[in-house]
Amino acid sequence: MASPIAIGPWRENGVILARIAIVCALLGPALTLARGQEVGEIEGKVSNDDPGRPLQMPPASTEVKEALEDFERFQRRGAWERALKALYTIPEDQAPRFVDGEDGFIISVARKRRDVLAELPPEGRAAYRLFYDAEARKLFDEAEGADEQAKLERVFSAYFTTSVGDDAADRLGDLYFERGRFDRAADCWLAALRDHPDTNLSPAALATKAALALHRAGRTSEFDQLRADLEGRYQNETVTLGGRSAPPAELLESLLGAGSPNSEARPDSAIDGGPLELGSSTEPNWVVPIAETIEAGMATAELNQWRASPLSNAAPAAAVDGSRLYLNYLGHILAIDLESGKLLWRSASFHNLETMANQPAAQMTDPAQFAILSRGEFLWCVTRDMKDPNYNASFQLVCRRADGGEVVWTSTDQPELASFEPSGTPLLGDDLLFVAAESQQNQPLPGQWVLAIRPHDGKLIWKTEVGSFRQTRQRYYYGQRQTTPHPRLLLDAGTLYVDTQIGVLARLDADSGTLEWGFGYQTEPTQGNMYVFYNRGAEPANAGGGPIPLGDALLVKGAQSSRLYAVDPNRMKLEWERAIGKSARPLGALDGAVILGGDEVGSLDIQTRNLSWATRLPGGSGSGAVLVRPDGVRQLTPRGVFEIAPATGDIRSIFRGSDLGAAAGGDLLLTADHVLTVSNRAITAYPRRADAPPTPEEKTPR
């Protein structure tokens, strides 16, 4: 029997519980809404520390992040000594590690430190100088001889806000300029001009030098802006540079006459600029058959089996150098004379490729990873031996002589390169070969590296880790494949950009390999190691592109991203971004528009960011090299070469040619005399300018 005394508390508890329930019910929606907003904000922000992102740039330690937070907290209170002390507890070995910056940029700790110091209010700056001026001055005075650059960089990075920070930036700018590093020189002078308000240096002189460096670096819009300042704000001053004294604008004009903008910044190919017209004639100059060679003599069953293999749809990687065309067809290297189409040499015959294509290792091979690059007496191939039965066998970088194809060196024979697997097409600078590579021995997951190699002997000059992978590679056995992301490289005025295609565009100094910053963009979340045997449902295919220069900006679109970004790398600013879909890719920029590929070829107006038109071509435009020129956008399709009017998207003409039926994704290349179609069926050379005018019938879509 229950006691009456016990009933009281139960009743009270019940009332309390009911009240709590009512309060929760009333507050619930509000809490949920707040949480939703928070999640939404977090979703929009890219963070290097987000565990869902497939690649993480070398992260700063937790202590560094705590030190930066302490600095912020003490700074707000005006406790300058404690704030600065917190900042300087960051060990120097953490300076090149990375933390989140603004606008999606992932910046080094050193840069973050310089940025927060540059933003100090006057009282903070005074306190800072009180504590660190002496130390900075000592370093600055010691910056002589072999250590000059390193010590100046240290002052510039760690003590920029001191009274000698601007002097260090100025001297460092001079050093870089003398070495031809105009880009970095401009950054140093601009920092002294803009971020050091009480500089004792002449702003007019700094601006003149910065403008000169910007011009040489090809940073046009920044140059124009600074020149306008020189003509306006500094017009009454006199600047002395190179033994000449004159008003800054006048001096700049005279100095500009002595040098031209860095041609490396925006390569202008005379080949691409010339006229291009494909006529109605289907007679090519020459044809190098591929499919025909492999399929010759096959019985029907063999033919069906071969054509069902993903390798049968692979087009060779191609590179044109001078009078030769080099091909990397699934590891078989060929050299072809562009004039006659004759085979000059080949590394091996590929007529028995079908026997290898049915092996598990070949089924899992990604044909897009084969790449080739040629210049002068060498060519470099990213390749693997298709006879190797190991489906996890690595690709390697092989250097061959262009003359006869003899192997000069391979990455597996170089101790420093052996632990890296190259991925993506290499890029050749003046005296360095750059290649993106995955490290294979790092535990637990490999890293994304960039290697700079001496081209002729394979000696490693520098290597830089861009990030470590949080996901491993997917293996496809059967069915619809998603394009495997391979990093893309761009060299611009001594700066190397690496788009990892999985969420990070990184900027490196091409000379030293210093990783300057990364730009984190939206990408698909981490996916585990998968062996995909069948179709993956109706997900949009993925396609990557870029980086493509667009004025001062770079267009970036990762293979697993659905957004296109225009990033100004020099101002470290995100100009704009736009959702374009995972299957879309930027092909080029034309007259105020970005030409997009993907399921359709489309045109995105740069001003309004509206899709102006879209034209669906047979087979789509998800891969393959497309010719984007002011006189037309041309693409190789299974039904011929389609020419699209850039302004309207109308199909202006269809050039059937002799290689119909090729798998989608072939390349269209332009040489001085030829238009080359490179597909899984054949390599065909057509005369660049047709003798006969095209027939009206071929000029209309049909």
Add this chain to the structure above:
Amino acid sequence: MTPPFVSPTGVEPSRLRPLRRAAAAVACLALLAAVADSASAQYGSTPGIPQDIEGLTVIGKGSVSAAPDLAEIDLDVSASAEITGDAIVKFRDAKKRILEAFDALKLPNVAVEERGLLVDQKGAMVNPYYIDYNVSQKAKSEVQLSRKLVVKATGLREMEEDAALQLVGRLLDVAQDAGARVGPPPANPYYGVVYYRQGEGPALVRFVLEDLEKLREEAYEKAVADARKKAERLARLSGVELGPVLAVREVSAPTNRLIYPAIEPPNEEESSAENRLVSPKLRKIPVHVELQVRFEIRQAGKGNDQGKTSNQ
């Protein structure tokens, strides 16, 4: 001591046993008879023909064929994008370019008809082939707009086969060059293994016979004549005379699903088109009619009023 069991009727159980056995035997016999009857109905008799009727029942068949007059090609116009505005631009342009391409042909006997617009989503789907743990984290789904266009070319009957083929080929080329997906939607190859045998799926081009009324009339006439002819022969051989028709039943009549295999993509918009026959092949399309006709029979030499039906 337990009292002896007495049934409610007052009869002792030992006396009931033979009765029960008899009842069980009768039930078994009835069951066997039912099974045998069912088996007989299934295997032994002609389906659809009543066994115990009076008169003479025959099947009459009539068939007429004619060349198709119309060729139809299904095109799929679809566009997808993360931003719906983009999907609309893509869809609008895709449709416009296809229509313009066919307009440019300037062929008076070719028309393009539009079917309904489907607004769907693409992406973020569960993969049926492996355990997919992170569907919700995948790429954002895209809005997909799609619409079926049907290209119709008329006047085929007046053309030579080569000319008809040229026309159809040209239409296919134009459609593909304009970026349209031609033919039925791509089937999942793994489902395809199960359901379709190779070569039996819907074809790229449908050849259609329209205005069936006249042909049907002719086929029915032939079927009735055939039935009468068969019945007269049977009557003559049986020594009886054929009387008037007592009943007629359609065994098969021409439908628009005559040619295709049973599994065909559902097509709600065209299912009401009864007055047409469709073939995947360019050939004369047959119109078949099969009728079951029952005639009265009379003894030979007796008048109509003295007639007595017999089938014994």
